[in-house]
Amino acid sequence: MRFLPFVSFCLVALAACSHAQPSPDPSPAVVVAEAPPAPAPAPAPKPTPDVDPVSIYFAFDASELSDSARAALQSFFAQAQQRPDRSVRIEGNCDDRGSSEYNLALGQRRADTARKYLENLGLDAGRITAISNGKERQRATGNDEASWQENRRDDLIPTPANVGVSSASEPSSR
Numbered sequence: 001m002r003f004l005p006f007v008s009f010c011l012v013a014l015a016a017c018s019h020a021q022p023s024p025d026p027s028p029a030v031v032v033a034e035a036p037p038a039p040a041p042a043p044a045p046k047p048t049p050d051v052d053p054v055s056i057y058f059a060f061d062a063s064e065l066s067d068s069a070r071a072a073l074q075s076f077f078a079q080a081q082q083r084p085d086r087s088v089r090i091e092g093n094c095d096d097r098g099s100s101e102y103n104l105a106l107g108q109r110r111a112d113t114a115r116k117y118l119e120n121l122g123l124d125a126g127r128i129t130a131i132s133n134g135k136e137r138q139r140a141t142g143n144d145e146a147s148w149q150e151n152r153r154d155d156l157i158p159t160p161a162n163v164g165v166s167s168a169s170e171p172s173s174r
Contacts, residue, residue, distance in 0.1 A: 051079040051086050051158035056114060058152045060095075063109040065117060073114060076156055077121045083158070087127040090114050091155045095148035096135045107132030114154045127161065 054076050056069035065073070080088060092107030092114075111130035119125050140150035 051076070051083050051088070053158060054156045055153045056156070057149065058110055058154075060148070060152065061098075061106070063106065063113045065113060069114075070117065073117050073156075074121065077118055077123055080118075080123055080127070080158070084127075085161050086158045087129065087161050088118070088123075089157045089159050090128065090130045091137070091157065092130070092132040093137055093139070093151055093153050093155065094133075094135045095151040096138060097148065098135070100134055100136075104132050104134035107134045110154050114156065129159075 054072050056065070056072050058064075058069070059066070076088075080086060090111040092109070092111030094103035094107050094110075096103075098106075108130070111132055115125075115128050115130040118128060135151070138147075138151050139153070140147040
């Protein structure tokens with residue numbers, strides 16, 4: 001019987017715990033305003049396509065443009081029109097046959113022919129520089145027709161605008 005008071009106490013304690021406790025008063029809900037979504041970033045500006053360098057090729061001892069050279073120049077012109085901040089340097093080149101003087105003159109005729117064609121298409125003459133390398137800048141080394149043909153070319157090289165313009169012609173600010 002010793003257990004009777006203990007068991008009674010446990011039953012009373014259990015009965016007291018079985019009652020639901022009153023819930024605490026709900027505190028007023030705090031409404032947190034959501035931050036407005038960040039504005040969508042502006043679309044990145046389309047990069048202006050660059051002007052790709054191009055080479056055009058000539059027949060032996062000639063400065064006349066072939067149909068493929070005209071097509072390449074027209075494609076180059078279309079790219080150059082999209083980039084008015086770019087100029088072009090046309091370098092006339094020759095194979096290694098003939099004298100240095102003759103090849104310098106032939107290279108210049110080739111460069112001038114390409115320059116005139118681009119000007120006739122509408123490219124501003126102030127954006128074009130035509131020079132001759134003669135036979136001094138060989139791309140292919142060899143004494144065969146394939147090497148000579150590779151060296152009879154104009155290289156059209158895009159440059160930043162106003163390259164080669166001397167500031168000496170501008171008035172001094174002294």
